[in-house]
Amino acid sequence: MSSPIDLYPTRRFKEPRLVYRTDDPAVWGGPGDGPLTATQLDRHELDGFTAVPQLLEPTELADAQAELDRVMQDPALDGDERVIRERTTDEVRSVFDVHKLSPFFAALVRDERIAGVARQILGSDVYIHQSRINYKPGFGGAPFEWHSDFETWHAEDGMPRMRAVSLSLALTENYHFNGSLMIMPGSHQTFVSCVGETPEDNHKASLVKQEIGTPDHGSLRLLADKHGIHQFTGKAGSAIWFDCNCMHGSNGNISPFPRSNLFIVFNSVENALTDPFAAEKHRPEYLGSRDWQVLK
Template identity: 30%
Template sequence: MKLTEEQIQSYNENGYLQIEDYLSSQEVQTLYNELPKTIETNSPRVILENDGSIRSIFAPHFINESYKRLSQLDRFVIPAKQLIGSQIYLHQFKINSKKALKGDWWEWHQDFPYWHLDDGIKMPDLTSIMLYLQDTSASNGALMLIPKSHKLGIVKFANKGSELNPKQPQYSDNWNKDYLSSLNSNIKFTIDHSLLKDLAEKNGIVTVSGKKGSVIFFHGNLFHASNINLTPFDRDAVLLTYNSIHNLPSNTKNPRPSFLVGQDYEPIEHLVAEIK
């Protein structure tokens, strides 16, 4: 599927694009059924909340064929190439899970500062695709964003001082790594609160509710967040981030692990038409 010129213009202007019913109910059900198979015990790919529930599963395509196919889906790859303007590779792939009555928030942040400062990626023109596996609304942690905020580039960070992560997020095996401070509910590069308020007053805050199977394409510098899950039902969202093959990470001295930062820079050429 190719995006229309109107869709591309809307993305460039607002920093995001939502499309409903992007995957069929059968494809979504397949991904939901396969999700438990992406979880490995005592794996650094699995990030836990402080209460022990799963917060994120990174690189599900490492061990699951259905999720690998998802990363090669023509409906994802072709639009990502259009938005980025070049051949692309998969930079990051994760499942964010908000467990019923437990799923924690994601503070207001931009994604690109992590990729720029931690991974050494120079340009911000990566695009992420969020896929809802359940009907998602404000009550169970839908994506919240501020339109047009991507135009500001990397903005001033909140001064968190001693708040910044005395508690590291947990691996299932309790490893403690510096880069974990970008993965928990108290992430390190959050947006200055005064700036956030000013821009929210100017541009408003959009809560991107959607039915299962809907997707949101969004820019790496877009301000976004999500709230806790107050419902008695789990909420799972899949996120894939694509980057240009001409915009590779340059941090080779202390790189983050491959499940956080894709190391296969070959252009995605093998496209698939459906999830199975």
């Protein structure tokens, strides 16, 4: 499969570059296309994210937390490559493909409050590009470095355009001190072209600590000076929708309180993956799905 014209070149140059977003709105649909209001859609276009104070009702949340515990303790996943562990403690850091591992989460992501919003924001039918549980244990959960997800999905998966959106659903309370998500509002309008060629099987290292595909300090300082940094805190059951090119990251967790989030990436069926733009081969299916079946 051949790749289209590369509008967002990265990992090619000796110096970082800033590329303004090209013909890719953050919102493709309108208020009549789904649950979000016109005001919410306008703010999403401007900021690149939409916070939902309560996505799950208490009984739904309790069921989701029980399923989280079941997945995290499933002995059948021992040694599975979809389970990523912390470098120093061997505790679980992420579990990928949760919508395939869990019938409960498979049903949840199809809920109109979730899939319906994804279709509304992207203005089309959608499929799941990636799903995972991020688990940041207390007393040592490692940070996630500043990055744009699209940079990796473009470079290593072959996602051609910025027409994907992510949902981070809190399954535990997100405090300001247990490694909650930080985003630079408005940063989704600028693509940071990173330096450094993609090593073979880069995902095996980057899922534990990302180095290739992370922006340089100068670009980060410029974006932070321009946009500031917003930190998301909230009760379990709250959620954040954010654009694929938002600059985001999270601190480590040295508090006693773990932080667990369900992370779902929806891609437009009109934005199907091609050959990677900056890697010899695409990543495994559980990281960048090439099954573009419409989510129903």
